[in-house]
Amino acid sequence: MPKRVTAKEIAQALGISTMTVSRALNNRPNVDEKTRQKVLETARKMGYIPNLIAKSLVLRKTSTIGVVVPEITHSFFPEVVRGIEEVSYQAGYHIILAHTNENAQREISVIHTLISKQVDGLLVSISQSVENFEIYQQVVQRGLPLVFYDRCVKGLGVNCVRLDDRESAAKITRHLIEHGYERIAHISGPQNVLISEMRLKGFKDAVEATGIELDERLIVPGGFHEESGYRAMQQLLALPAGKRPRAVVAVNDPAAFGAMKAILEAGLRIPQDVAIVGFSDDIRAELMVSPLTTIRQNAYEIGRRAALKLIDLIEEKSNSVEEIVIHGELVVRHSCGC
Amino acid sequence: MPKRVTAKEIAQALGISTMTVSRALNNRPNVDEKTRQKVLETARKMGYIPNLIAKSLVLRKTSTIGVVVPEITHSFFPEVVRGIEEVSYQAGYHIILAHTNENAQREISVIHTLISKQVDGLLVSISQSVENFEIYQQVVQRGLPLVFYDRCVKGLGVNCVRLDDRESAAKITRHLIEHGYERIAHISGPQNVLISEMRLKGFKDAVEATGIELDERLIVPGGFHEESGYRAMQQLLALPAGKRPRAVVAVNDPAAFGAMKAILEAGLRIPQDVAIVGFSDDIRAELMVSPLTTIRQNAYEIGRRAALKLIDLIEEKSNSVEEIVIHGELVVRHSCGC
DNA sequence: TTGTACGCGTTATCAA
């Protein structure tokens, strides 16, 4: 049980009132300069560290932001957190990090805890399994500032910072089209996940814009992982010779890795026989035998923008509801043959 | 400014005292079951969420752990944080994450803040640039529980959970020796960083144990990154034919990647001409043309153990000063030719 | 079983 030095003790040591000590410590104007110096010096000597808990209680402000992260193992969210941290630190806010492990129940639990801890605002990326958004309605009703990042919930009138999945998918697909590829396939992600849906839509946008009829057989349900990409590609390669795709847009990089494996195992070359592109610029993308063309997502920027918006809400510099979109960057490497 | 429902308001609504409400809410025995039910129900109806700030102030306990992380971009620390999170959550503690960005001054600043926020304990991995440990002496003097993880400070009598760099380096070197390699080189890391030093020592331990004279020319200063590994390997390959190494122990995986590039560019084969091993099991290690043999470090376990120890200290279930060592695991792949 | 008084450490407010 650590012993703490309080402002009161400093006051007693100097024979002055607690308020004067408080004022001196907080650089308030209405304190005699000599008194201030004495206070600061003895505070230092006594090893005084202010109790922000007590301060928060009276000010009704903790200068703390609750950050809810569904998953922390891969590189995306840590990078987002770095962006959040950077902005928050500059603005004098601290972060309480809560990890939900993609668990809907735990998500509710941690949000309750964060509210209990009186955070000034909430930055949330929802778990994949969440289907009940009541908790967020409650948060909104309470007037607690809230910004979703990356994984947003529509229709709640809540701020949101996200990637332009649809536009980026269209962009990378167009890139293939512009380089002359005609039969282009898409290995899609889980059907019920928003980003899969958006990337699929973007793919369709680009293909349909060419006026060419979309061949539904070239859209294969895959998943976010290597195995599913591998299987999906096998399925595509099993099509009759003339119907096979000349290029493939994978829903993300791991799926593309799996697909590449299937292509190579079939004795085909990348990109000479089948060109392929991914999505998300996985750290391994550059190291593949045929370095992968992909979309780079600026996770750091998502964190930065989300934190900036939240702090604006907290400090009432803004009360508009925005949807901030961070654009993906096309990274052209060898695998697309462009 | 969110409006909050307080225990007092519940009391007024029911015409009872705040204490009865408090008792009911905290499942204390001495409250009538009917009263308890009424309280719980109206609390729910009114959307009551307890104010942990006020609770912390009176209990002098926040159930919060401060976690100081020097760097959050790469996979190691997020994985540690996951381990910390898991244990803390189970034990009813929350985490405040503070990122120092390898900056000594910021490290002092965030520790002050965490103390101000009255965390019950501190989990710290020091920044590379830190040379003054006064702040940690202060923490110890205050009686605030502290555990270092991964990057420890010796001589302060502080608990520490770390990897067995020296032993692991010796282990992987011995593995090469046992498979018949004789001229084994080491690409070392920055001279002033503890883990570089430990790995170099481990390398020497293993080589010297064979009774063979250590050839100092086979120890080349490199660094933690690809470029430095590349340059160091070029230097090794420039040795007169008979003096060239037959196998190489790199200080970490990225350095090994650079070295591999240099080996292949020289027209040599891995492992037939030069065998190579790394350290840390980078996510890319498995994907190399010649998959890299390396040491896998269990970052999650470091986090888990550090949090367990800290919580024991906080709850006074332990007051011993320990040095907990997490052993690295040898991952044998193709690059060592074993 | 329930209620009252007080304190946790700090700041706002108003008076001196």
Next chain:
DNA sequence: TTGATAACGCGTACAA
């Protein structure tokens, strides 16, 4: 410029 008092929301200690 300084100080006394009250308050933030809750729990402990004791009384009823």
